[in-house]
Amino acid sequence: MEKNTLTIYDIAKEAGVSAATVSRVMNDSGYVSLEKRKKVLEIIEKRKFIPNQIAQGLINKQSKTIGMLVPDVRNPYFASMFVAIEEEAMKEGYNVILCNSVNNKDLNSGHLDMLIKKQVDIIIQVGGPSDYAESDETTTRLIDSLPDRILLVTSGYLKGNKHYEVRIDDSDAIEEMLNYLYGLGHRRFALLGGEKKAIPTHEKQKSFEKALKNLSIPKADRIIIANNEYNQYGGMKCVRDLQQKGDMPTVLIGINEMTTVGIIKELTKLGLRIPEDVSVVGFDNTYLAEMITPTLSSIGCDYNEYAKVVNQILHIRNEGKNVEHVTYVKSKFVLRESCMAAKK
Amino acid sequence: MEKNTLTIYDIAKEAGVSAATVSRVMNDSGYVSLEKRKKVLEIIEKRKFIPNQIAQGLINKQSKTIGMLVPDVRNPYFASMFVAIEEEAMKEGYNVILCNSVNNKDLNSGHLDMLIKKQVDIIIQVGGPSDYAESDETTTRLIDSLPDRILLVTSGYLKGNKHYEVRIDDSDAIEEMLNYLYGLGHRRFALLGGEKKAIPTHEKQKSFEKALKNLSIPKADRIIIANNEYNQYGGMKCVRDLQQKGDMPTVLIGINEMTTVGIIKELTKLGLRIPEDVSVVGFDNTYLAEMITPTLSSIGCDYNEYAKVVNQILHIRNEGKNVEHVTYVKSKFVLRESCMAAKK
DNA sequence: TTGTAAGCGTTATCAA
DNA sequence: TTGATAACGCTTACAA
Numbered sequence A, B: 001m002e003k004n005t006l007t008i009y010d011i012a013k014e015a016g017v018s019a020a021t022v023s024r025v026m027n028d029s030g031y032v033s034l035e036k037r038k039k040v041l042e043i044i045e046k047r048k049f050i051p052n053q054i055a056q057g058l059i060n061k062q063s064k065t066i067g068m069l070v071p072d073v074r075n076p077y078f079a080s081m082f083v084a085i086e087e088e089a090m091k092e093g094y095n096v097i098l099c100n101s102v103n104n105k106d107l108n109s110g111h112l113d114m115l116i117k118k119q120v121d122i123i124i125q126v127g128g129p130s131d132y133a134e135s136d137e138t139t140t141r142l143i144d145s146l147p148d149r150i151l152l153v154t155s156g157y158l159k160g161n162k163h164y165e166v167r168i169d170d171s172d173a174i175e176e177m178l179n180y181l182y183g184l185g186h187r188r189f190a191l192l193g194g195e196k197k198a199i200p201t202h203e204k205q206k207s208f209e210k211a212l213k214n215l216s217i218p219k220a221d222r223i224i225i226a227n228n229e230y231n232q233y234g235g236m237k238c239v240r241d242l243q244q245k246g247d248m249p250t251v252l253i254g255i256n257e258m259t260t261v262g263i264i265k266e267l268t269k270l271g272l273r274i275p276e277d278v279s280v281v282g283f284d285n286t287y288l289a290e291m292i293t294p295t296l297s298s299i300g301c302d303y304n305e306y307a308k309v310v311n312q313i314l315h316i317r318n319e320g321k322n323v324e325h326v327t328y329v330k331s332k333f334v335l336r337e338s339c340m341a342a343k344k
Numbered sequence C: 001t002t003g004t005a006a007g008c009g010t011t012a013t014c015a016a
Numbered sequence D: 001t002t003g004a005t006a007a008c009g010c011t012t013a014c015a016a
Helices: A008-015 A019-027 A034-047 A053-060 A076-091 A111-117 A137-144 A171-183 A199-214 A232-245 A257-269 A303-318 B008-015 B019-027 B034-047 B053-060 B076-091 B111-117 B137-144 B171-183 B199-214 B232-245 B257-269 B303-318
Strands: A065-070 A095-100 A122-125 A151-154 A164-169 A189-192 A222-225 A251-254 A279-283 A297-300 A326-330 A332-334 B065-070 B095-100 B122-125 B151-154 B164-169 B189-192 B222-225 B251-254 B279-283 B297-300 B326-330 B332-334
Touching (some): A053 B053, A065 A111, A076 B095, A095 A111, A151 A303, A171 A199, A171 A279, A171 A297, A171 A332, A232 A257, A251 A257, A257 A279, B076 B095, B171 B279, B189 B199, B199 B222
Parallel strands (some): A189 A222, A279 A297, B065 B095, B065 B122, B151 B164, B189 B222, B279 B297
Antiparallel strands (some): A095 B095, A297 A332
């Protein structure tokens, strides 16, 4: 055991003051004479003293730490969310413990318990179980038993109202996208992947239906294929399903970016060209949309904006003001190479 | 609703014992009669008591937290690393604070200071500044001033020997890959992207040179183009460079996966088919290799293995045993659709 | 303006 | 076996 740990007492002794004075200097609280302040700062600088936030946390009752729960950061969508949120958090002096649930359908991968133990001030939960109306029992119980001290923000839907929900609203962007493609002569559309039980998926399906109905597209030409997958394999499967039915739509929309990658893959395998034969649109609009060939038109929100909204909520709440239980961040349609006019 | 202002004193009172006994029960330390132990556990269960790890940390002098520094988790390579390391960490009761340096070339994005403040037990630093022989001054200074208490593990190269380096060794896999493609009739190769100043890049270049020399490929046909980029744009640029020189090689190898995505993109734009006209190989071998079209042959390590090696190092060191300063994890060549025999 | 001392929630060292 | 009690490093009344 090395007693390498410098404490404010060491600094105090060396500066010829009391620990309280050092603390006051560091936190700019209370009165300290210019002379002593200067001396203390000098010693702190010289000894490269960094206060122990664990000790501070114990007394301040805050850890300056955020816990973020995501299904899988390898998914570009969650990675983008994390990067934006971490950057915003840093500005406020917070660090982010990232918890990758991976295969655990419920939140109970032990992560929640660990975050509570660690006294995180805020938990941000994106995607996964909160996208379902019926949270599994474990999730519900854990959410319920979350200490009041911890502020919970989710991208989805959770029972109760002690938390805040910041959702992405795709409806306008979906309408804009469909109107645009209609204008390019497309008359047969498909929305592929996901499962209806997931609320964001269901919302997308509703917007899809509504916009196409308004364009007088007959029901047979507004195809929705859901399976319970959100990865490329799900997208590939959907395309094969379409292929078997014959009469391929000229617009294929993937429920998220991973699904859309699968759609593109399977179309290519079938010898269909994008965008010459089929126009493709995805969701999420992450950096991946720029990376694939052809670049992918996509609907998604500005992740920095999302993070800022979350940040604002925390600020407003900290000021004791009232915060809406649900806030929406509107997504936008970004046109890229994967779309073109329908063949005559 | 239960407040988590619950302390072991509350539990102690309710169980009719002292706080010390509760602590002993929770940590399985010291003697506690079966009867009292049962009673205490019952109350803990009933009140859903979760101990305050901040307070534990103060006395135990450990935070059970790992800080992980990466340039950008949106890069599938770093995401894969994180996921593997976080999973391994969880098993040991650790959480991971993920720090995304993004544009900060040095480590001094304030992240290091925050991690020290938070008393993290371990810092794992992957990619970025430690890949360069000449760390910038700020990085060096910060590494030097890291408290001895904090164990530093890096994927790269850092001055001093108070830390551990776990590197990826690509040499065998590169040789295997080149021999394989040579066997398929390829005689003209290029390694594209990155910068020689980065040690891993330089190592790859050396292995590339050596293996091709052994195959008696003339110098003119073992092309290395370096630029200072590691993203798709760097890859695109390299392909354009090759194109201008005329006489396109039949094997293009990207220095990392992002670069390789750019290579594929630009080749497609030039009307060259993969793998019919050009075989392509990448590094990193993340899930992205399976996602792109065609699927990408790639050289990379098993991320879970990497994480396990890191974990072992920590274990061995904790047992007070001697640990090698540098450990290597060998990467493997995984063949996928992007390679085929050279045209006659 | 400064210092003393009492916590914050745990664990560990003593006696009992 | 158990329970006081003293740390851990810091902040903050309260005194001085």
